[in-house]
Amino acid sequence: MDTRQTPTEATKPRATSLATRLFVSATVWVVVILLLTGIVLSSVYRQASERAFDRRLNLYLRTLVADVATPDEPLDRQFQSLGEPLFELPLSGWYWQVTRTDGDKPELRSSRSLWDKKLPKLEDRGVELTAAGIRIGYVDGPEGQTLRMVERPVDLGADGKFLVMVAGDASEIFEETRAFDYYLGGTFAALSIVLVLTTIFQVRFGLAPLKRISDSIADIRSGRAERLEGEFPVEIAPLARETNALIDANREIVERARTHVGNLAHAIKTPLSVMVNEASARAGDPFAAKVLEQTDVMRDQVAHHLERARIAARLTVIATVTEVAPAIEALRRTMEKIHRDRGITIEVEADAAAKFRGERQDLEEMVGNLVDNASKWAHGRVAIRAEAVAKDDYPHLVVAIEDDGPGLPPEARQAVLGRGRRLDESKPGSGLGLSIVADLAALYRGHFTLEQAALGGLRAVLEVPGDAPVGATAH
Known part of the structure; x- marks a missing residue:
């Protein structure tokens, strides 16, 4: 997209x-x-x-x-x-x-x-x-x-x-x-x-x-304000009043949607936990093993779809703006700690002026999944580059993550985007990470692609709406 x-x-x-x-x-x-x-x-x-x-x-x-x-x-x-x-x-x-x-x-x-x-x-x-x-x-x-x-x-x-x-x-x-x-x-x-x-x-x-x-x-759309403020002429005041009412109604709808999503998550997790407990008590039974296998799949699928519902509900709110460089720097520190035993070095080159038109946790989830995947496959080096790019005079945020791992042949790059698809079962994970990134990018009307990296491995490119003029890249 x-x-x-x-x-x-x-x-x-x-x-x-x-x-x-x-x-x-x-x-x-x-x-x-x-x-x-x-x-x-x-x-x-x-x-x-x-x-x-x-x-x-x-x-x-x-x-x-x-x-x-x-x-x-x-x-x-x-x-x-x-x-x-x-x-x-x-x-x-x-x-x-x-x-x-x-x-x-x-x-x-x-x-x-x-x-x-x-x-x-x-x-x-x-x-x-x-x-x-x-x-x-x-x-x-x-x-x-x-x-x-x-x-x-x-x-x-x-x-x-x-x-x-x-x-x-x-x-x-x-x-x-x-x-x-x-x-x-x-x-x-x-x-x-x-x-x-x-x-x-x-x-x-x-x-x-x-x-x-x-x-x-x-200002409201860019996250700098929440309501229309100030005095307006009598002819314009009803427009400002109705706009503020629409914004309030929008927030109420989103809050209700978030509440329903949370309630649904709790309602589904309880029966699944009961099924897992019952199946675990019969460890030697082939039927119980099949139930455990399918409940794991169900948990992953439920988590995936609930996450999509949560993001879709949040996207109906007037957009917020996230500073990109601090979020990526925080991810770098977290991922280096997680993969400390493998000695992975994560390099960051982020445009100080780049901003993401969305919530920070969504940016962290997309970039975090990509960095985590790159760290799992890298031999020792992962590079992250984030920059604001102007397309048709409108700012976009482009985040590229490269690794020096074995990479993927062209025919396999599209296959790994499928939900739950894993080409190497020896690596940990459910196989949902890349598909979640693709889905989240699509919800923000962006896109996500896989390419050959200059470091020799895989290069993941995430492009989503930004909120800043193109600036100089800060190292």
Whole structure:
């Protein structure tokens, strides 16, 4: 089993944080709202500029219509009352034109600025009359200018029908609108920056309690705390309260499970002891010998499964953290005493920063079984190396135990992991040690392998979840 499949999500792609999503969402909304507002304001300002321009054109138009309606004026005095010098400047972009449409008299009078050109008719472009009896629109001027033009048909009855047109250079409208857009864009850009900074502050300040809860839960998971402590806002307080209640309920469940396991152990041991005593009293009976043999197997199996149940129950608790180096050093001293008569030397090289995400007695049981097995087979030397290794940015604890004994061929290494399997009956033990290590490692979502050792014997590698950044190895 691969220890990269640890209970943490550190080995998986990290999801986008809530703060980032809120910030991105708020920023998008700010940009969209300001963009729409800018478009609306620009359109409103353009329309306002057009209305102001149209009022100016309509003033000239009414003056021309008044001149058309008074044909008794001398010809040299007609259409001289506009008062706009641009109508006198050739091709200035400001033009007027009066066209007779009934064909009985001269057809055209126009401003000097129009020179020998003619204005296009809005009527020919399909522009409809407004309620005021005029047409308004954009046309192309003689010099390629875009003109804003108004025209009005005038019916004087017997005096004829006329079409009066006044046009002005629309670049004034466009330039004013463009300048307004520049100012508006600069203002909205500054406003966007202010709103984004405000959003960042609000998101960070508003989500700070959630960050505190996240840090507190991480402390609980790593064994540095037991409950969520501190004051939280009214909106977050129920979450902290329910989390603490869940932790308390979890501990109660585990304690009950431990009690049941202990009761079961005592309940089974008593009948087994009675059976062993009865069988021992009939030492010469083959049936009694068989009973003794099977009760030994039962005791080993019961011990094994009760141990697994105990560990599984304990693993449901919020994880504790164990310092690795002191635990291994204590095991070294114990094993050297146990195997003192064989003169076994046990060397330890442990990373001072390495930690095990679990309880010390479980680490001692796994490493102790491996060291004990290595000491039984070693000629005189056993080496233990423990280090923190980063895999996918998550710390793992790797403990390797080597011996200088005869070792095992590759085909036999998997066989010895079977429960109760012993390849050499001359060595003491029940054969459950290595299988217990494998089972315990699996319960911690770790794994255990056997390899060829550099010392010449067998190398056992235990990999389980750690709880520290990778540090320097201490000798």
